[in-house]
Amino acid sequence: MSSNELRRDAKESSESTDTLSRRDMLRLSGAGAAAVAGAMTFRVGRAAPVSERKIRLGVVGGGFGTSFYWHEHPNCVVTGVTDLRPERRERLKAVYHCDAVYDSLEEMSERADDIDAVAVFSGALDHVKHAQMCFARGWHVVSAVPACFTLEEAEQLKEAAERSGLSYMMAETSYYRQPAILAREMHAKGAFGNLFYTEAEYYHDRGDLERLAADKSTRFFEPDGSHSWRWGLPPMHYPTHSTGLLVGVTGERITKVSCLGWGGHEHPYVTDNAYDNPYWNQASIMQTDRGNMLRCNVFWLCSAHGERAQWMGDNAMLYMDKGGVHGPKLHFRTAGETASRYDLPVQDGGDVDVPIYWQTDMLPEAMRHNSGHGGSHTFLSAEFINALVEDRPPAIDLYESLAMTVPGIVAHQSARKGGEQLAVPQFDRAG
Known part of the structure; x- marks a missing residue:
């Protein structure tokens, strides 16, 4: 099913059963707002899937890459982190409570055998190269923006992702x-x-x-x-x-x-x-x-x-x-x-x-809770993990x-x- 079809299905489902006023929800706060929202069927994101499956995630990039919340999702565990700089590797280790630390993505791809997907938050010029490395290793990819820098890279990314059959998501805030x-x-x-x-x-x-x-x-x-x-x-x-x-x-x-x-x-x-x-x-x-x-x-x-x-x-x-x-x-x-x-x-x-x-x-x-870029970081983290658990496109x-x-x-x-x-x-x- 295409992403456009998924959007149409979500719209049709919401229009048939959405009955709660958002104005009513806004008069509530804290746990009350969350509880009332449970009755709303219009979804732009989704709560955690009902599943025991754990997505084992590797994180690349100890700068911007430390500002996401994979470790807070009940269906995710961070099992590997890497950055070329030692101080950033330590930051990743501390944020995600992960002891499996690698000096580079190359080393992680050679040694790690407990990773399902990778968050690529390396320098922008390396996004396509690093996504290709992950696909070749059999890992799903979520990447920082931009997806690519040239039209040739756009074609390369599309070809690599489609050939692999794995999921790709861009973390656009x-x-x-x-x-x-x-x-x-x-x-x-x-x-x-x-x-x-x-x-x-x-x-x-x-x-x-x-x-x-x-x-x-x-x-x-x-x-x-x-x-x-x-x-x-x-x-x-x-x-x-x-x-x-x-x-x-x-x-x-x-x-x-x-x-x-x-x-x-x-x-x-x-x-x-x-x-x-x-x-x-x-x-x-x-x-x-x-x-x-x-x-x-x-x-x-x-x-x-x-x-x-x-x-x-x-x-x-x-x-x-x-x-x-x-x-x-x-x-x-x-x-x-x-x-x-x-x-x-x-x-x-x-x-x-x-x-x-x-x-x-x-x-x-x-x-x-609130997060970076207007509250978007928790949503981006949750959407990638939910999509993998539910076996659907992000x-x-x-x-x-x-x-x-x-x-x-x-x-x-x-x-x-x-x-x-x-x-x-x-x-x-x-x-």
Whole structure:
């Protein structure tokens, strides 16, 4: 069954039996909210499967890789950890209470015989190579973003995953940000009408430019003083925090893109990098296979920080706040249309009480707490393990991952061609 079919099945199931008002749930707190949520049948995630099976997980990468919660899932045990740096290996060992520590993924693949799946949180340029190594070893893969860096790598990843028959998931945090879960629910219920336009943006300011160039203790440098993969990274090569806010809500595919880049300040970051990238910031207009529009920004030099989206339909608009500058809003175009018709948590005036989904039984009890990137890390951890236990594709499977990643690669090509509109190749399942 395809991921689109799974989404349709979930929608049909929810529409037939969803009877509890989210507004009622929001009046509750703590254990009460979790208990009431158990009566809700609309699911964007799932609580722990009823199974005794344990997924034995290896974790690669002691930086970002330590910020997930595999060890809190009742169906998972971390049985191996690895990083090239000794101090990061110790951090992994401490966080996941795992004594099986390896100096490298290569060593783990040669020696470990008690691993079913691997969380690949190594440097971004190694994601495809490391995923291929894991598939060759017979291990399922969940990977940090982006899935790949080139169109050739996209093809290699698709071929390796399909040949292996194993699961692949990309840990895209935008998918489980709380407003994005609400947007996905609204779309499934038809509240937007035709969702014809989305704005999505990811801003991650590089800060003081003198320090950026001189302070070799930051993540832009390796221990030997050389530049890390982050130095000079083309913004659109890290697109998924933006593209995921459309692809992850509607399942659409981006088919065309036109992008512009801005260089601005003269600095080694944009004049001396491994990518020959001259841009701090990139902005694009993308078109989907349904004829809809996405305005997608990724900026590295700006007085802003964070992720934000705005979903606009011919029936309703949802505004996702960023950093508390503006509160989330929901407006219907037709005066007679009401949020209560769709059982949505909206007050008078359009303010939205975004449900705190991580407090509900969408997660195993031990994982019902806040986590990184807007509460998404517990959801990502749980979804990968649940999918393996239930023997189903994860929500952000191979094809969703490539659909979020590849448009950014093409967008950067467009910027280098002065904004020329380019076709985006598709990497969905054949047939």
